[in-house]
Amino acid sequence: MIEDVLGEAIDAPLSRGMQAEVEFTVRWSSDEASHEERYLARKVDPHRDFFPPGMDAPLKGAEVGTTSTGDYIPGKVVPGQRPRKIATLDRGCFKPMKIGGRTVEPVSGRFYPYQLLGSHPGIRTTDVRPAFRVVDVRGSEVKVDFNHPLAARHLAVEARLVKVYDRRSRGKLPDWMEEICMNGPGMQARTGGLRTKFDVDYALQRQDEDDSGFYAQPRQVDHVDKTALRLIREEYTKRLSTGAKVLDLMSSKQSHLPEDMDLAVTGLGMNVEELGANTLLMERLVHDLNAEPALPFGDASFDNVVNSLSVEYLTNPRAVTAEVLRVLRPGGQFMVSFSNRWFPEKVTALWTELHDFERMGLVLDYLLEAGFKDCWTVSIRNHWRPKDDPHFANTWDSDPVFVVGGVKTNS
Structure with a gap:
């Protein structure tokens, strides 16, 4: 169990020899978007581990909730451009x-x-x-x-003390920026301002092309663990306004949206029973976007559109993204979330080839080419999987969360 690894969390300052959980947030920008990487670091000891310069001191002896920040020029905390x-x-x-x-x-x-x-x-x-x-x-x-994907980027780093454990540090002394950034962050950005060639001839092929048959049976299941569901909801909530009119695209039994914001949610999905189980929906429509990418709504009908854990199943994602832009009101956002789990027979071929962070780049490309502005990406990794999750015995790690968004501007 988690307690066997870290011990019981305590209400005390992070003194020498204790361990902690620290959520690191790394922010940076590319020519096409802003980016945020969130990573829950475990078994952290700021007295011994390697931190970005100057960031360890504020956490030594600190109370839970303390935050340390730093801004770093390219090459300072990850290998520089060569x-x-x-x-x-x-x-x-x-x-x-x-x-x-x-x-x-x-x-x-x-x-x-x-x-x-x-x-x-x-x-x-x-x-x-x-x-x-x-x-x-x-x-x-x-x-x-062969350079690090973040080699030429200015990085703003934040470390927030989440929990303290009365347990002696032992084992390796991690370099936390290497741990966070060594495999993924930076891959979602284009190189030299040039578009990545995602549109290869087999990109949107699938093992099973019969959607009507596959989705005829309801699947009343969660597609990620409850921690990941909560994190997706939190990211959506940050960008929603109370009372907003929201389209939940490719909806099912839940919308991954907050229940306390008086949202007017329309769900568009493939199975009437799954949509019927979703108590957040005010309106329900069965519609196959792979058969007909055009959305059955007028121009500027919604304040926001979300697509949760389903973008990898679209066989004409660029047409659907263009339609989302059409039905959004100026200032509205399109938010797309996904993880690293899917139905193997329905996922598109290119998706299975890409690194998790490249998938963010692919979705970002959909939004940019459709005309969305002020685009952004968020990754959230290494949080704890709930103890009652059926996969907890296999992994303590929660399913990673990736969210990509963009704004419809007035121009």
């Missing part, structure tokens, strides 16, 4: 790899595991580094970038 880490290689350096029966080929803007460069001098086939980025593909040559 021109020598950008190279042009022969395309033959890429080892063939198959996913879902398809041979993976290098594509501009995408990330790939180091193992695919096993035939290139200096790269080991057992290299565990997460990924490198393909910048460009031209004929027999591939330009690649």
Whole structure:
């Protein structure tokens, strides 16, 4: 159990030798969006662990709720940009790899595991580094970038003390910025302002193309654990106004929306029984977006539109996103959330190939190309899975949460 690892949480300052939970938030910006990465660090000891410069001192001896902040120039807390880490290689350096029966080929803007460069001098086939980025593909040559995805970014970091445990520190002394940023943050941004090539020919193919048959039976299940559901709801709540008219796109038995804001929620989904079980809905419509991407609503009908845990099933996501822009009122937001769980037979092929953070980049691309402005992404990782969750025996980690949003402007 969790208590066996950390002990009981106590109401006391974080003194030397104790451990803590600290939620780190890393904020940064790309040319196309603002970004926020939230990560719950466990077994933290600011007297021993490696923190961003200056951020450990305010947490030593601090009470729960104390916050420490820092702003860092590029290269200060993650490895900085190095021109020598950008190279042009022969395309033959890429080892063939198959996913879902398809041979993976290098594509501009995408990330790939180091193992695919096993035939290139200096790269080991057992290299565990997460990924490198393909910048460009031209004929027999591939330009690649081995720099950290955040190497050129200014980072604003916040650390908030969440819990204190009366337990002696032991084991490794983690570098918390490396822990948070080593595998994902930064991958959702475009490289050099150029669009990532997501629209490959097989991108939207699925194992099962029969939606009417698959969704005929109601599935009254939660698609992520309760911690993840709460975190999604919190992100939506931050950006909603009391009494707002909201469209819950691809809705089911729950809308992942707050129940105390007097929202007027319309649910559009595939199964009438699932929609009927959703007590938050004021209006319910059965509509297959894969068969007909056009939304059955007039222009500027909604203050906000949300799509929860379903974007990976859309076979014409760009048309649907354009429709969302149409039915939103100026100033309204479209918010898309997802995790790393899905129905294997219904998920689109490209989705299964992408890294979690690349998926945020894909959804962000949908919004940007449709015309959304003031776009943003949020990732929330490493929170505790509820003890009563059926998967708790397999993992203590809650399902990760990723949210992408954008605003319909007046222009």
